[in-house]
Amino acid sequence: MxxxxxxxxxxxxxxxxxxxxxxxxxxxxxxxxxxxxxxxxxxxxxxxxxxxxxxxxxxxxxxxxxxxxxxxxxxxxxxxxxxxxxxxxxxxxxxxxxxxxxxxxxxxxxxxxxxxxxxxxxxxxSEYNVFVVPAESPIKSMKDLVDQLRKDPGSVKWGGGIKGSTEHVAAAMIARFLGLGADKINYIPFKGGGEATAAILGNNVTVGGSGYSEFQQYIESGKMRAIGITADKRQPGINVPTLKEQGVDVVIGNxxxxxxxxxxxxxxxxxxxxxxxxxxxxxxxxxxxxxxxxxxxxxxxxxxxxxxxxxxxxxxxxxxxxxxxx
Structure with missing residues (x-):
């Protein structure tokens, strides 16, 4: 030009x-x-x-x-x-x-x-992080995830972006809310959204976190189940309950x-x-x-x-x- x-x-x-x-x-x-x-x-x-x-x-x-x-x-x-x-x-x-x-x-x-x-x-x-699980996961809600965390924190494999990403911080905030140290979080960082998505769909992690847009097609197709969003209130067009309304007082934006x-x-x-x-x-x-x-x-x-x-x-x-x- x-x-x-x-x-x-x-x-x-x-x-x-x-x-x-x-x-x-x-x-x-x-x-x-x-x-x-x-x-x-x-x-x-x-x-x-x-x-x-x-x-x-x-x-x-x-x-x-x-x-x-x-x-x-x-x-x-x-x-x-x-x-x-x-x-x-x-x-x-x-x-x-x-x-x-x-x-x-x-x-x-x-x-x-x-x-x-x-x-x-x-x-x-701006957007908030959504936590998802594979469709066949026995975890149906954030309460189920919290119950497993309390029983055995290490058994919950968190998948998400790089260390220090908002989903990593959110996982640490959830642990702190439950009285657990950040060292109890079994967090697996991935270099890109494609790798994290593959790990979730392949049942290689217990729960994954990222922006809603990265998981949207898999949530809508039924391949993933969204169990919570890190917003302070329900988001327009996103039918996912907040962590707060499920008893976990954690809010963090991206x-x-x-x-x-x-x-x-x-x-x-x-x-x-x-x-x-x-x-x-x-x-x-x-x-x-x-x-x-x-x-x-x-x-x-x-x-x-x-x-x-x-x-x-x-x-x-x-x-x-x-x-x-x-």
Whole structure:
């Protein structure tokens, strides 16, 4: 996509709007044909799905002619983060998918790398974790799971994302609620949603946790049974009881967002921010929200910066209280 075509497309007949001005800055990110997306997890999970949905929407909005994706899973998401920080310095055509899971991974792994070294762009979605069991499991409810935990904590194999992920933290919070130490949780981390799903369907774990969107097709087809969601109240369109209403006072949310490379200029950050905002207004993004049961939670600028700082501190406090950082 050539710059002259983009300029006429963005400004055609409407004048130089703030969005157009941002997108057509001196070193506008939209002057490039290709956006490079770092996904710091294996294919098939929530980050991967969200990154590809956003990339599609950026193309639909006419902002990029091509989007490439690089999956780099491992080490609680910090392998991908490290590669992004080192390889993309100053690149205004690079984005990285991240979220609460990455913050937890950084805390639990005591990584020398941090999202504070990259450039915040936007929070995109929020959702809560759902715990599921295989359809043939004798566990029918969260009460059944809690009863088994009390009798023999080690017999419950929890399957989910990387160590420090929100489902891992939720499992530790449930243990703490029951008076058990985090060391009693038999948690099996997987690098991607596809691996976790296969383990659940193959009866290799007792219970699995992740965002509802990752398990939705299996819940609806009857291959998995959802026994609880970590929300404070029932979620629209999701017929799953909360942990709270089943007597387990645990609430924890998840969210996903995007960061730009370290060293981009304020103008380049603003251009990327406006590009993401424009992408979230496309039909394909709205379709992705509905299809995956994601709650839109767009947040940009200083508000997003402050949110990440506060969520990082809150997550660390929860992990300390739950005995995960001992």
């Amino acid at each position: 050539r710059r002259t075509f983009l300029k006429s497309m963005l400004l055609g007949g409407v004048g130089a709007s703030p969005l157009a001005a941002a997108l057509l800055g001196a070193q506008s990110v939209q002057a490039a044909e290709t956006l490079k997306f770092m996904v710091p997890s294996n294919p098939g999970g929530g980050w991967d799905t969200t990154a590809r949905a956003l990339g599609k929407s950026l193309q639909e909005a006419g902002l990029y002619s091509a989007v490439t994706y690089e999956n780099k899973g491992g080490a609680s998401g910090t392998l991908g983060l490290a590669q992004f920080l080192n390889a993309s310095k100053g690149d205004p055509n690079a984005l990285m998918m991240m979220g609460a899971v990455m913050l937890g991974g950084i805390i639990s792994s005591r990584s020398p790398f941090s999202v504070t070294q990259a450039t915040p762009v936007a929070r995109l979605t 969210w996903r967002g995007v960061y730009a490379a370290p060293g981009v200029t304020p103008a380049q950050r603003e251009a990327l921010t406006q590009a993401v905002i424009k992408a979230t207004q496309t039909p394909s993004w709205k379709e992705a929200l509905q299809k995956n049961s994601w709650t839109p939670a767009l947040l940009t600028g200083k508000a997003f910066d402050d949110f990440v700082t506060q969520d990082f501190a809150s997550l660390r406090a929860i992990m300390v209280k739950s005995g995960m950082l001992g």
